[in-house]
Amino acid sequence: MSKDEMSHDHITGDFQISQKPYWKLLLQSLFLICILFVAESMVILLVEKPRYFWIAIVGVIIAFLILKLSKLKLFQFSRITKKQWLIIIIGFILANGTDYIYFEFMPTTGNEKELEESYRNVPLYLQLIAIGILGPILEEILFRGLLIKGIFRGAPIVGGIVSVILFAGAHGPSNIGEWFIYGFSGFIFVVAYLKTKRLEIPIIIHMFGNILATFQNYFW
Template sequence: MNNPKISYHPIKTIFHIIAFFLLFLLEQLPLSILTLTKKQLGSKYQAYIKIAPIITIILLIVSATIIIFVFKQAQNFSTQKFTKKTWLIILIATILVALTNFATVPFMKSSNANVDALNLIGQNNMVILILFSVIVAPTLEEIIFRGIFMNWFFLNRPFVSILLSGIIFGYVHAPFGTGTDWIYALSKILLGIILAGVYYRTKNIKANITVHFLNNFLAIFAGLAISGVI
């Protein structure tokens, strides 16, 4: 990111890889509490529905605090202020994301593991699902996959950093395998690359969070409109 050449230390790099993986798991932990079903819990389901959202919110506060703290220590440059150029980049990125969705959504499978998990969470607590999808995910995912990843790995090779950020982002949303919806995975990879490009160009994590927020908000709005809720 226009930094002086930085030398890599193997031990530090290994530590960063492990820490990055653990931070991702930490970000996933809160919502995982809400993935149990009535079939699994039986008579305990009603009690679960009452206490699970509370545990989820507590875990969210803890995980968000840790992730944001790590990001502040990781960023290797001063955050740049929002300017007209920043907003222009956000606008262009949002249009690119919309075009990507327009081109890929019609060819996606009707369901996949990630969507199924989100539907299950929505059945247990729709309010928390919307909160996570619109606010929490755009914030914490951008901090982890852009803010932390791009400041820890391939600092001297921004193109590689941007590309890998997108590929890893796509993989965690659609793990590659025999049952992978490759169009869905491709859409997430392209989304990740666009968001990484925004962070690289603006030097402000809030810029790519904004683009991610707009993408998720519009997706939920469209989903609610199609289902007839709004």
């Protein structure tokens, strides 16, 4: 086997979820994406009604159980290395620094305004659970894990490009600037994932950013 073939096998092999035939993995990934989308929608909608938020939690638990039963290898569950922590810090600074610069000169995005209005009377702890923890986990599994490892098995670069576009579009951008902001964040998450080959890394970057934004919106 040539060096090029070995390199290609190494790159694609790191992004294999399972050894199932591709058509089975494709159908399974699409099904799980739908399940996770419903779960996240429940979290976003029901956090405005704390009395019913437990329904969203049950929905998320069911989604995770289905994900576990699928036996897809999305996580490594190993210690995060110093190099990976450095990538987390750099990714966080780049993504949130770009957001800060953008909002210094441009108005708040429509998506941000809608969230601020919807969550105005929601307790901080529920916002942190919904936006700071559950949102990033569900979105990264959906947009990074299942897209890149499942639907685009063996083609992580193509999957990464599609992931950035869909991630930005899912946040409802209304102009080019908003497409750039959400797309750039998606790009950071994809690069962190491809670089470390660990879904936990973009999840942590995403969490840090959302938690910071939640505190800013709540107190300022």
